[in-house]
Amino acid sequence: MNTYDILIVGGGIIGSSIAFELSQRNLRVAVLDRQEFMREASWAAAGMLSPAPDCPAAIPLVPLGRASLALYAGFVAGIEEASSMRTGYCAGGAIETLCHGDAERELSTLVALHHGLGLACEPLPLDDALEMEPALGREVRAAALLPDEATVNTRRLTAALLAAAENAGVALMPGVEATALVRDGDRCTGVKTSVGKTFSAAHVVFAAGCWTGQIPEVASYAPTVPVRGQMAALIHGGKPIRRVLRSERGYIVPRDGANPQMVVVGSTLERAGYEKGVTSGGMEKILSAVNELVPELAGAEIVETWSGLRPGTPDQLPILGPTDINGLLIATGHYRNGILLAPATAKLIAEWITERRISSNWEEFSPLRFARETTDRSAGAS
């Protein structure tokens, strides 16, 4: 029987987190993915849990990011308990460094911006920064400590989340691609799929990452675009790196405290269509940035390189919540923050489905903002 209370399209961190959250509310939940689960952006991510905005467009996202970070310890505890697996969650903080220009003035601006947004951020004298992170290079001219930031090992988290969802009774269906909506008047009642079966549900949630915008009838609510990011994993035997180190040009995320230690480094922001791939230019950009930050990494072994496609949106904000087709919801467009935003997204979508009540301000993320634009454009053209 292919009938469920909730049907989720897309088995990345967003779809799977929503499924796990809803399974705790005694609902029959199924997740479809056109390939193996967790093989796209969620697998590729560095795993920084940072609500700090990386550009002015990301400022409206800060309250949701802070709310999600506050949920994280409970989110991973629930997953670890249900899966008996570890997620590598570490609330160790991050150090933001400034290596160029008028670093002292930029540091004051950075600290003031963070405080204005309610984010903890302390200027860090360079001697203190070097004591905390002896591997930092001498090119660093100013630094700030972001004590509330955390990291998670995305490969472990995604594996544990899938096991937790399955143990909680979620039906996981790899190799099933959603190809179209099934509608009954103004209601969405399910999806048609590539395997010839139709799946029915009271609520259908599209969480298909950067591909959400490729699905007919869903595209007008979720005009997602892929934004490629390249990454590398390095093993080094130098001074241990204890927390996330970031500069204007790149970042280093420790994966363990072992010696030799594994770190992951990134990343690029590229409009390369749906082409994944690692390029010499991309690696050069990342490695020159991290070697400036921690010169000892120049001797590290590159053990893996990869890339992933972030789900970008026209206004760089996520697309969350119900559409004006009854029973159809969207949860995508998390761009650079989907790992951070998974707990808040799952809570918000589950609240909407089960209580028709939302405990946070989601309207600026509504899928209707794009559908209205499409309608306005067609009205203007006619």
Ligand SMILES: Cc1cc2nc3c(=O)[nH]c(=O)nc-3n(C[C@H](O)[C@H](O)[C@H](O)COP(=O)(O)OP(=O)(O)OC[C@H]3O[C@@H](n4cnc5c(N)ncnc54)[C@H](O)[C@@H]3O)c2cc1C
């Ligand atoms: C290099 C890189 C570094 C990043 N670092 C961080 C970070 O440090 N912190 C952070 O918070 N975020 C980070 N991100 C962003 C984060 O990875 C994404 O925002 C997040 O993974 C998006 O999750 P998702 O579930 O929406 O999409 P995905 O993980 O891409 O999953 C979408 C799924 O939908 C499936 N699908 C697509 N179409 C269909 C269909 N028609 N039918 C069925 N299934 C379908 C796909 O196969 C896929 O499995 C990073 C991303 C990249 C690429």
